[in-house]
Amino acid sequence: MNNINIKKITSAGLFLPILSLILVLIINVIKTPNFFYITVQNGVLYGYIIDVINRASELVILAVGMTLVVASSGGTDISVGAVCALAGAVACFILAGGQVSTDIYRAPYIIAFLAAILVGLLCGSFNAFLVAKMNIQPMVATLILFTAGRGMAQLVTNGQITYIRVDSFKMLGNSIKGIPLPTPVFVAIAVVAVTFVILKKTALGLYIETVGINNKAARLVGLNPVLIQFIAYAFCGLLAGLSGMLVSSRVYSADANNAGLNIELDAILAVALGGNSLGGGRFSLLGSVIGAYTIQALTTTLYAMSVSADQLPVYKAIVVVIIVSLQSKELQRIIRDIRHSKKKVEIAYEK
Amino acid sequence: MSKKGLGLALSAIMIAMLALTGCGGSKATGESKSVESSETSGESKSEEAKSEESKDSSKLIVVGYAQVGAESDWRTANTESFKTTFVPENGYKLIFNDAQQKQENQIKAIRDFIQQEVDYIVLAPVVETGWDTVLQEAKDAGIPVILSDRMIKTSDDSLYTALVCGNFVKEGETAGQWLEDYLKLKGRNHDESINIVTLQGTIGASAQVGRTDGFGNILSQHPNWKMLAKQTGEFTQSKGQEVMESFLKQFDNIDVVVAENDNMAFGAIDAIKAAGKTCGPNGDITVISFDAVKAAFDAMIAGDLNVSVECNPLHGPRVAEIIQKLEKGETVDKIQYVDETYFDTSMDLEKIKAERAY
Numbered sequence: 122m123n124n125i126n127i128k129k130i131t132s133a134g135l136f137l138p139i140l141s142l143i144l145v146l147i148i149n150v151i152k153t154p155n156f157f158y159i160t161v162q163n164g165v166l167y168g169y170i171i172d173v174i175n176r177a178s179e180l181v182i183l184a185v186g187m188t189l190v191v192a193s194s195g196g197t198d199i200s201v202g203a204v205c206a207l208a209g210a211v212a213c214f215i216l217a218g219g220q221v222s223t224d225i226y227r228a229p230y231i232i233a234f235l236a237a238i239l240v241g242l243l244c245g246s247f248n249a250f251l252v253a254k255m256n257i258q259p260m261v262a263t264l265i266l267f268t269a270g271r272g273m274a275q276l277v278t279n280g281q282i283t284y285i286r287v288d289s290f291k292m293l294g295n296s297i298k299g300i301p302l303p304t305p306v307f308v309a310i311a312v313v314a315v316t317f318v319i320l321k322k323t324a325l326g327l328y329i330e331t332v333g334i335n336n337k338a339a340r341l342v343g344l345n346p347v348l349i350q351f352i353a354y355a356f357c358g359l360l361a362g363l364s365g366m367l368v369s370s371r372v373y374s375a376d377a378n379n380a381g382l383n384i385e386l387d388a389i390l391a392v393a394l395g396g397n398s399l400g401g402g403r404f405s406l407l408g409s410v411i412g413a414y415t416i417q418a419l420t421t422t423l424y425a426m427s428v429s430a431d432q433l434p435v436y437k438a439i440v441v442v443i444i445v446s447l448q449s450k451e452l453q454r455i456i457r458d459i460r461h462s463k464k465k466v467e468i469a470y471e472k
Numbered sequence: 473m474s475k476k477g478l479g480l481a482l483s484a485i486m487i488a489m490l491a492l493t494g495c496g497g498s499k500a501t502g503e504s505k506s507v508e509s510s511e512t513s514g515e516s517k518s519e520e521a522k523s524e525e526s527k528d529s530s531k532l533i534v535v536g537y538a539q540v541g542a543e544s545d546w547r548t549a550n551t552e553s554f555k556t557t558f559v560p561e562n563g564y565k566l567i568f569n570d571a572q573q574k575q576e577n578q579i580k581a582i583r584d585f586i587q588q589e590v591d592y593i594v595l596a597p598v599v600e601t602g603w604d605t606v607l608q609e610a611k612d613a614g615i616p617v618i619l620s621d622r623m624i625k626t627s628d629d630s631l632y633t634a635l636v637c638g639n640f641v642k643e644g645e646t647a648g649q650w651l652e653d654y655l656k657l658k659g660r661n662h663d664e665s666i667n668i669v670t671l672q673g674t675i676g677a678s679a680q681v682g683r684t685d686g687f688g689n690i691l692s693q694h695p696n697w698k699m700l701a702k703q704t705g706e707f708t709q710s711k712g713q714e715v716m717e718s719f720l721k722q723f724d725n726i727d728v729v730v731a732e733n734d735n736m737a738f739g740a741i742d743a744i745k746a747a748g749k750t751c752g753p754n755g756d757i758t759v760i761s762f763d764a765v766k767a768a769f770d771a772m773i774a775g776d777l778n779v780s781v782e783c784n785p786l787h788g789p790r791v792a793e794i795i796q797k798l799e800k801g802e803t804v805d806k807i808q809y810v811d812e813t814y815f816d817t818s819m820d821l822e823k824i825k826a827e828r829a830y
Contacts, residue, residue, distance in 0.1 A: 153722075155721070162746065162747055162748045163746065163748055165746070167746075167747065167748075168721070169718070169721055172714075172717055172718070172721075176714055221766075222767070222770070280542065280544065281545065282735075282767070284767060295746075368710065371710055371713070372709040372710050372713070372738070372739065374709070376708065376709065376735075379706075379707075379708040379709075379710070380710075382708070420714075421718065424703060424714075424715060424718035425718055425721070425722065427701050427703075427722070429702065429703075430672055430675050430702065430703050430704035431675050431676075433704070
């Protein structure tokens with residue numbers, strides 16, 4: 122019984138995010154008919170829709186981590202963009218052996234990759250320690266790495282953009298020969314799948330919701346809120362490290378100033394667009410993922426429609442306002458009330 | 473307890489990491505330290521200079537330079553240019569201050585310069601506004617202020633003597649003129665339409681506004697040049713690539729890409745290749761970019777990039793020229809531009825790259 126109920130709720134919860142994604146895509150069918158046109162170029166699928174799926178990958182990965190952070194603590198991790206930059210900087214620093222540009226790996230790739238993940242995990246754990254253990258407001262706690270992260274990345278790269286001009290380094294962020302889809306797509310799918318399975322196969326998902334809804338009650342029923350929040354923030358950091366690797370692989374370089382710039386805001390927006398409450402508690406992982414694809418679909422749509430650069434933020438803002446208010450409970454209530462009162466009037470009229 | 477221990481261990485690791493990265497950047501910190509020391513020694517030396525001055529008439533012109541920081545290669549080259557121009561052999565004494573991107577540090581530096589009674593103050597302002605008070609103090613002390621690189625917003629123009637900067641509009645025009653010559657050389661005749669797309673910088677940045685306007689000036693002289701689309705790539709490689717990907721799907725007849733900095737051009741080149749097209753001197757699409765950073769030379773040598781218009785950081789000699797004129801009592805132009813050129817694949821790029829300071 123209970124199981125069926127939960128299923129019902131999630132399907133209803135995902136209805137609006139999916140609707141808004143479809144809405145954005147429908148605009149394209151009308152304005153740019155070739156939006157869904159897919160061809161093969163250099164053995165890789167090529168088209169607007171592929172761009173959307175490909176470019177959204179980092180955002181999807183970050184949105185997954187952000188969802189858990191939001192759900193468990195009712196706060197956001199605003200340091201993920203800076204952690205991306207730092208992880209990418211450390212990986213490129215190791216691969217380039219401290220040089221500004223390199224044509225060969227000066228250290229094994231796997232070490233650099235693991236270092237990037239480790240940096241992400243450490244940063245996440247640092248945030249986790251401040252939030253879960255020290256009880257500092259999430260926004261304030263993650264503000265530290267938000268500001269310091271890029272500075273540290275600058276120090277690692279010595280303020281220069283570090284280039285890794287090796288073909289195998291580009292594979293993670295671009296495509297591997299013989300595989301028709303860009304690699305980041307698979308990475309994003311893998312992250313979502315693994316996280317989804319962990320949350321569903323263990324009780325962790327339920328624990329996170331419990332802690333997010335009521336921290337004290339969770340402790341009283343025998344959960345350890347500190348540990349659960351710690352896991353959420355550390356995992357979010359780890360994913361930021363992974364997406365830092367994607368970002369730097371895309372441009373085969375570490376750009377401390379611009380890697381993942383403002384992506385934390387998009388990640389938070391993705392969570393909100395997915396119909397999740399930023400106050401914590403009940404969450405839908407798939408909602409956030411759909412939210413992330415919606416944001417990227419919107420960006421690509423605006424490019425495809427040749428909206429001029431100075432108007433771009435305005436259009437984005439308008440669409441976001443519409444989508445968010447569509448999902449607001451308050452608006453739904455108002456609409457219901459209006460319908461009700463109309464009915465009442467009609468009934469009164471008939472009488 | 474063990475969790476507490478874990479937390480402590482983690483925070484210890486974080487601190488260790490901070491320290492480690494600090495070590496990695498020891499060059500930078502070392503530099504700022506040496507700057508400080510040169511500043512303090514500068515103070516004592518300028519006193520020495522003053523005492524020497526009373527002894528004999530040979531006098532060094534003391535110049536205080538309030539620099540933004542060391543955030544980029546460009547900035548480092550700019551600093552280097554001042555340090556090599558204002559040397560005692562040329563009759564100068566330079567007091568250098570690195571503000572590390574903070575306006576309050578620059579204001580403090582200017583007040584220090586006034587107290588030390590320098591002869592000239594050079595300022596590369598971090599931000600445009602908030603300079604009136606401190607520059608008024610400099611004016612009251614009778615010290616001329618020369619701005620480098622960036623303009624300030626003030627109601628009183630007399631607060632600064634001159635501005636030395638790059639001319640972004642001219643850079644845009646240079647790019648346009650280069651394209652004009654290049655098309656002539658390639659034998660593309662006048663009636664044939666040339667389809668151009670532009671990757672703009674961050675909207676509103678002076679480099680974006682100037683370069684867009686400058687290229688637009690040349691564009692308007694050529695009825696056969698068609699600007700298909702303009703979109704911002706926010707001066708970054710990944711955004712440049714993303715926007716170019718979109719352009720390539722919208723238009724299949726692009727002849728020229730104008731990227732308003734080198735990084736966006738690198739992104740555009742990758743997007744062009746991914747779309748199965750070619751670029752550069754022997755390719756389908758001509759790529760024009762700005763700044764001429766080192767990596768741009770690599771891209772030109774690799775045959776992917778056609779031309780990069782320089783953004784010259786070597787302001788030192790031009791500032792020295794202004795000071796010499798002021799010393800002679802001559803008047804100077806309010807805005808002075810540094811000389812800027814372009815580099816394209818017809819030149820000996822390896823040699824130029826090796827000789828360039830940045």
